[in-house]
Amino acid sequence: MALEIKICGLSTNDSIDWARGAGAGTIGLVHFPRSPRHVDLDAMATLAAHARRAAPDLAVEPARVVALTVDADDDLLAAIMAAAAPDVLQLHGHEDLARARAIESRFGVPVLKALGIADAADVGVAREWSKAGIRLLLDAKPPKEATRPGGLGRTFDWSLLTALDHDRSFMLSGGLDPDNVAEAVRLLRPGGVDVSSGVETAPGIKSRNRIAAFVAAARAADEEGAAAAAGRQRKDIEA
Ligand SMILES: O=C(O)c1ccccc1N[C@@H]1O[C@H](COP(=O)(O)O)[C@@H](O)[C@H]1O
Numbered sequence: 001m002a003l004e005i006k007i008c009g010l011s012t013n014d015s016i017d018w019a020r021g022a023g024a025g026t027i028g029l030v031h032f033p034r035s036p037r038h039v040d041l042d043a044m045a046t047l048a049a050h051a052r053r054a055a056p057d058l059a060v061e062p063a064r065v066v067a068l069t070v071d072a073d074d075d076l077l078a079a080i081m082a083a084a085a086p087d088v089l090q091l092h093g094h095e096d097l098a099r100a101r102a103i104e105s106r107f108g109v110p111v112l113k114a115l116g117i118a119d120a121a122d123v124g125v126a127r128e129w130s131k132a133g134i135r136l137l138l139d140a141k142p143p144k145e146a147t148r149p150g151g152l153g154r155t156f157d158w159s160l161l162t163a164l165d166h167d168r169s170f171m172l173s174g175g176l177d178p179d180n181v182a183e184a185v186r187l188l189r190p191g192g193v194d195v196s197s198g199v200e201t202a203p204g205i206k207s208r209n210r211i212a213a214f215v216a217a218a219r220a221a222d223e224e225g226a227a228a229a230a231g232r233q234r235k236d237i238e239a
Contacts, residue, residue: 001168003185003222004192005215006066007199007206008173009037009151013050015206016063020055022215026064027051028090028194031072031080034148036204037196041083048084066090066112070149074106081107088112090137092150100134112171114149116141117156123163130169137194140174153197155180161188178213182221189225193218 007019008028019027029044030037039047044067051063067086069077071093080086089107091100092114100111113134115126118141129136138161140154155175164170168191172184177198185193197203199210 001191003190003218004171005218006171006192006194007196007211007214008066008068008194009035009196009200009204010047010206011037011039011043011204012206013047015208015211016047016051017055017058018206018208018211019215020051020060020063021058022212023060023219024063024211024215025061026066026192028066028068028196029084029086030068030151031076032068032070032092032148035151037151041079044080045083048086064088068092071095077103077107081109090114092137092139097129097132097134101132110135112137114139114173116149117160117174120160120163123160126164126170130164136170137173138170138190150174151196153177158184158187176214178210178217181214182217185218185221186225189222189229 004026005024006026006028007024009030010016010027016027029039029047032038048065051065065086066088067080067084068090088110089103090112100113104111114137117138126136139150140156142149142152146152153175168189170190171192171194172190173194176193176195181193195214199206199214201207
């Protein structure tokens with residue numbers, strides 16, 4: 001299973017092309033008015049269509065579209081589904097397990113539930129969600145004074161997640177950037193990585209060069225990890 005790379009908080013067609021051209025398979029569109037990356041429903045529809053357009057010039061598959069919401073009610077989720085038909089709904093608020101399940105069943109798409117990680121107890125919570133079959137996005141816990149629950153460019157102690165028996169199921173986020181993503185991938189071998197602030201020059205302004213550098217670094221570290229795992233498997237068979 002190849003590493004899923006998600007570039008989040010895109011708000012222009014050009015930045016979607018940069019992400020797709022660099023080899024990121026998943027893009028995230030933020031619908032949260034307090035975010036510098038907020039896009040309204042009309043913009044979300046246009047951007048989602050652009051992300052899915054055939055792009056022989058980029059020689060890549062259509063991108064998977066994730067719509068990011070924070071404690072959205074059913075009316076808002078229905079409006080997002082009608083406008084942009086996202087492949088995944090990212091839940092970045094206080095949604096509990098029952099709410100996440102209700103959303104999956106009502107809207108017929110998988111959710112990606114964001115959980116803030118600051119200590120071993122948070123990892124225990126993540127374990128419970130994983131057991132319940134919900135895909136997780138493990139992010140830094142926002143400080144109390146934060147005006148939004150994510151997109152803050154904050155990292156956390158990744159070594160906490162080595163206690164998670166994850167089978168490459170979760171996506172890692174929180175303060176990832178082109179310089180640290182390889183280390184995170186080597187340490188954890190997550191199923192995916194997600195970045196927003198780390199590929200920007202200012203909040204909400206994406207950088208083509210930083211997106212390309214992020215994707216290249218993440219991909220190379222994942223391929224290195226895959227080769228090492230294959231080598232270990234060969235040795236086990238020979239032994
Ligand atoms: O990007 C935002 O402004 C945002 C607002 C509200 C909830 C989540 C948000 N962003 C998501 O947070 C993680 C980590 O972001 P970063 O790389 O540390 O900036 C990622 O999923 C963002 O899309």
